Amino acid sequence: MNERQMRDWMKESLGRLKTLRDEIRVDIHLAGMEARDKWKELEPxxxxxxxxxxxxxxxxxxxxxxxxxxxxxxxxxLRHHRPSGQT
Incomplete structure (x- = not known):
């Protein structure tokens, strides 16, 4: 992978992380305190x-x-431990 390809890959990966972050923020509202504490460690x-x-x-x-x-x-x-009936 040349430098240009790697730079593009890194930007795409950052985009995936941002999408995951946004999805996690939604899921965290449905999660318990333990999940919220874990997120506080991971989000930074x-x-x-x-x-x-x-x-x-x-x-x-x-x-x-x-x-x-x-x-x-x-x-x-988060999604695996979500209470039944919530998607």
Missing amino acids: VMRDAEKLADEVTEVSQRTMEDLVERFRGFRES
């Missing part, structure tokens, strides 16, 4: 990701992949 990572998106290194790429997966995993845990 978004600022780091925005800075990371400007870096074009293999380390930043791996870190971004990890962040996207952490956000996805958290969102899925």
